[in-house]
Amino acid sequence: MSGNAINGRRVVVTGIGVVSPLAVGAELTWKRLIEGQSGIGRITHFDPSELPAQVAGQVPEGPTEEGGLTLSDWVPVKDQKKMDRFIHLGLAAAIQAVEDSGWKPENEDDRCATGVMIGSGIGGLQTIYEGSLTVSSGKARRLSPFFIPSALINLISGHLSIRYGFKGPNHAVVTACATGVHAIGDASRLIQYGDADVMIAGGAEAAICSLGIAGFCSARALSTGSNDDPTKASRPWDKDRDGFIMGEGAGVVVLEEYEHAKARGAKIYGEIGGYGLSGDAHHITAPAEGHEGAFRAMKAALKNSGLQASDIDYVNAHGTSTMADDLELDAVERFFGDHAKNLVMSSTKSAIGHLLGAAGAVEAIFCLQAIRDGIVPPTLNLENPARESVIDRVPLKAQKRKVDVALSNSFGFGGTNASIILKRCKD
Amino acid sequence: MSDIADKVKKIVVEHLGVEESKVTPEASFIDDLGADSLDTVELVMAFEEAFSVEIPEDAAEKIATVKDAIDYIEKQKAA
Numbered sequence: 001m002s003g004n005a006i007n008g009r010r011v012v013v014t015g016i017g018v019v020s021p022l023a024v025g026a027e028l029t030w031k032r033l034i035e036g037q038s039g040i041g042r043i044t045h046f047d048p049s050e051l052p053a054q055v056a057g058q059v060p061e062g063p064t065e066e067g068g069l070t071l072s073d074w075v076p077v078k079d080q081k082k083m084d085r086f087i088h089l090g091l092a093a094a095i096q097a098v099e100d101s102g103w104k105p106e107n108e109d110d111r112c113a114t115g116v117m118i119g120s121g122i123g124g125l126q127t128i129y130e131g132s133l134t135v136s137s138g139k140a141r142r143l144s145p146f147f148i149p150s151a152l153i154n155l156i157s158g159h160l161s162i163r164y165g166f167k168g169p170n171h172a173v174v175t176a177c178a179t180g181v182h183a184i185g186d187a188s189r190l191i192q193y194g195d196a197d198v199m200i201a202g203g204a205e206a207a208i209c210s211l212g213i214a215g216f217c218s219a220r221a222l223s224t225g226s227n228d229d230p231t232k233a234s235r236p237w238d239k240d241r242d243g244f245i246m247g248e249g250a251g252v253v254v255l256e257e258y259e260h261a262k263a264r265g266a267k268i269y270g271e272i273g274g275y276g277l278s279g280d281a282h283h284i285t286a287p288a289e290g291h292e293g294a295f296r297a298m299k300a301a302l303k304n305s306g307l308q309a310s311d312i313d314y315v316n317a318h319g320t321s322t323m324a325d326d327l328e329l330d331a332v333e334r335f336f337g338d339h340a341k342n343l344v345m346s347s348t349k350s351a352i353g354h355l356l357g358a359a360g361a362v363e364a365i366f367c368l369q370a371i372r373d374g375i376v377p378p379t380l381n382l383e384n385p386a387r388e389s390v391i392d393r394v395p396l397k398a399q400k401r402k403v404d405v406a407l408s409n410s411f412g413f414g415g416t417n418a419s420i421i422l423k424r425c426k427d
Numbered sequence: 428m429s430d431i432a433d434k435v436k437k438i439v440v441e442h443l444g445v446e447e448s449k450v451t452p453e454a455s456f457i458d459d460l461g462a463d464s465l466d467t468v469e470l471v472m473a474f475e476e477a478f479s480v481e482i483p484e485d486a487a488e489k490i491a492t493v494k495d496a497i498d499y500i501e502k503q504k505a506a
Contacts, residue, residue, distance in 0.1 A: 078444025082465075142476065145468040 003306030004274050006192035012425050014266040015101025015254030016365045017093035017202075021057030021247050021352045023067030024092060026100070029352075029362075030369045032067075033377045034398040038231035039352045040245055046210045053222035055230040056208045057247030057353030059089065082146040083155065084124030085248075089358075090156035090204030091163075093250035094118060098164060101254035102266060103198055105165065113197040115168030116157040117187040118204060118252060119179040121357030121412070124151030126209040156204055168196040173357075176412030177318075179203040180251055180360025181420050185275035187255055197260045202252035202361035213246060219285060222246065223321065234354075235381035236319035236347035237329065237393055244320040247353025251361030253368075258425075269368040273307065273405060273421035276300025280415025287324050287411065291331035294318070294409060297417035298335050305421045307405060310339045312421070314376050314401070315391075316363045316408040319347025320354050328409065329389055336391075344401055346394040350380035360410035360418065367406035367422045376401045431478070431504065432497045438473050439493060442466065452494035474500060 004010075018026040021039025032039075039057045048054040062068020071080060074092040083091075094116075105111040127150045134143050149155055154172035161170050169190055173183040180203035187201035207213075216222045223243035226233035234245040253269075261268055278300060280293035287293065302309060315332060319325050325347070333340050348366055355362055370376050375398050382395035392399075405423040436450045443460050456462040456470065471487045474480070474496060480503045482490070490496050 076444065078442070142472055144472070145465040149465075 004304045007194065009192045009194065010258040011188040011191045011255050011272040012258050012261050013253045013269040013272070013368055014103065014256045014261050015097040016269060016368065017096030017100065017252045018249070018362055018365055019059055019069070019089045019093045020249040020355070020362060021059060024059065024064065024069050025067050026096060026365060028067040030366065033348060033351055033366065034375050036378055036380060036397060037351065038380060039247070040230045040233055042230055043208060043213070045208050048213060051213055051217055052224040053213055053217050053243070054227040055223070055233050055245060056213070057245060058208055059249055082150055083159065084127040084150045085206035086120050086124060086204045087150070087156050087159060089206055089248065089250040090118050090120070090252070091159055093202060093204065093252040094156065094160045094200055097252040097254050098200060101256070103254060103256070111165050111167045113168055114166040115170060115187070115190065115196040115199045116160050116166055117169065117171040117173065117183050117199055117201045118156040118160065119173030119183045119357055120153045120156070120204050121174070121176045121179050122205065122207045122212065123153040125207050125212050127151045129209060129211045160200060166200065169199070173203070175416045176414060177354065177356050177359055178410040178412035178416045178418045179357035180362065181364065181408065181410040181418035182277070182360070184253060184255065184272070184361060184364055185277070185418060185420050188272040188275060191255055191257050197257045199255045200252060201255055202250065203357040204250035205356040205358045206248045207356060208246055208248050216246065221285070221322065232381055234321045234350045236317065236321045236350050236379055237325045237385050238382050239384045239386040241321045241325065244322055244349070245353035247355040249352070249355050249362065250358045251365050253361065253365060268425045270371050270422050271425040273423035274301045274305025275421070276302070276304055276419045278417045280417065282415050284415070285413050287327050288415070291324070291327040293415060293417045294328055294411060295331040295335055297419040298331070298407065298409065301407065301419035301421050307421065309336050312343065312405050312407050313403045314367065314370055314406040315343060315345035316367050316406060317345050317347045318409045318411050319379070320349055326387055329387070329391070333389060333391065341390040344376050344392045344394055344399065346377055346379040348377050350378070350382070360408065363408045363410070364420055364422060367408050370403045370406055371422065371424050374400060374402050376403065429501070431500050434477060435474065435493060435497050435500065438477060439470065442470055442473055450493055452497070453492055455492050457491070478504065480504070
């Protein structure tokens with residue numbers, strides 16, 4: 001099982017970190033996810049009453065040991081104001097992942113062989129908003145010297161490298177809602193090509209601010225019909241779905257060349273089995289007909305994996321709770337053909353909302369946890385499917401299910417698509 | 428200690444996240460208090476805001492210690 005190795009180099013995951021609306025912490029998020037909890041509630045980061053969409057998945061505040069965000073446990077107080085919230089959340093997830101992996105480069109060669117690729121879909125939107133207010137009120141000279149480094153997307157990668165001395169490739173992906181998958185996939189290839197032995201990869205997002213919500217409202221992308229019943233708002237494939245729910249958070253993995261991980265006795269969550277990318281060349285926000293771009297991304301990932309479609313047990317769908325859900329369903333059914341009836345597929349956005357640039361990374365981690373625990377997470381609120389399918393979409397409750405191979409889809413504005421295959425690691 | 432000195436010290440503690448006891452008149456922002464070049468730009472802005480003074484760039488470049496800041500502001504306020 002070394003399907004997509006390049007020069008004999010395979011890539012495994014040896015550390016995971018999650019910051020989500022369910023919890024700060026990969027395991028607590030997973031526990032609450034499979035219990036069927038929802039992280040969606042009324043927006044409190046700002047007063048949303050002027051806007052049609054008023055619910056979102058916000059990271060809970062509170063003590064770290066209870067799964068809440070206590071920022072000073074992750075970022076020194078004096079540095080907090082030098083970073084937008086998306087960097088705070090990205091660092092919290094990245095630090096978890098690095099600590100979980102136990103990887104500590106102890107010499108210059110090891111430091112130079114360890115890189116970072118953590119992106120974001122939007123970056124420091126709230127920082128940009130506040131900075132523009134400073135300038136527009138005639139105080140341009142008072143703009144903080146940290147304004148630019150606070151807003152820049154690649155600064156999670158920058159800060160993390162400084163914290164740990166990771167001197168390998170330092171990079172950041174920006175592909176809207178496909179960022180997380182692209183980051184993990186591209187970082188894996190850097191390892192396969194020998195540019196690094198270890199890469200810290202993923203995505204972070206914190207766009208639950210007035211500018212972010214107003215922007216997606218104007219694009220008619222957000223759910224507006226469940227402001228009084230937030231936990232029911234995100235309902236992928238359900239006939240009553242009416243738009244996505246914004247979430248915030250971050251997902252980060254430690255990717256490591258297999259022999260490198262084995263040599264140091266690292267715990268291995270799973271292997272990067274395959275990765276595929278495509279572009280729609282169709283429309284800035286709408287998917288192409290039949291979601292053919294998604295089809296091609298899955299096809300490319302499968303080809304890269306050296307596996308058969310029938311090897312795949314679980315699909316973590318993009319499934320945002322919009323009209324596009326059924327287009328993805330069409331593409332998945334077409335892609336898997338006769339095997340579709342054996343598949344399980346769920347959308348975990350039903351519980352945490354759409355984490356935009358972090359979504360693909362968090363969902364890839366859920367796939368690894370599904371493989372490890374033999375449990376597939378549910379699609380909450382899927383009470384009345386808009387259309388029937390032979391695919392079990394895991395409505396309402398998690399299911400026990402042996403998963404050896406999982407595929408996760410992410411699609412972004414601009415017509416960018418990415419699929420990643422994660423599999424149980426075998427010698 | 429003058430009101431100005433007190434206020435300068437408070438701003439330094441707040442912006443650089445250092446112990447109050449370390450903020451002595453002789454303390455250098457960069458060498459003793461862990462500031463980098465961007466921190467010092469922000470500190471000068473904070474002084475400007477707090478004391479309603481203008482600190483031009485060439486003057487700001489010469490403010491290296493806590494005492495430098497206090498002296499400059501006191502001079503501006505006296506003028």
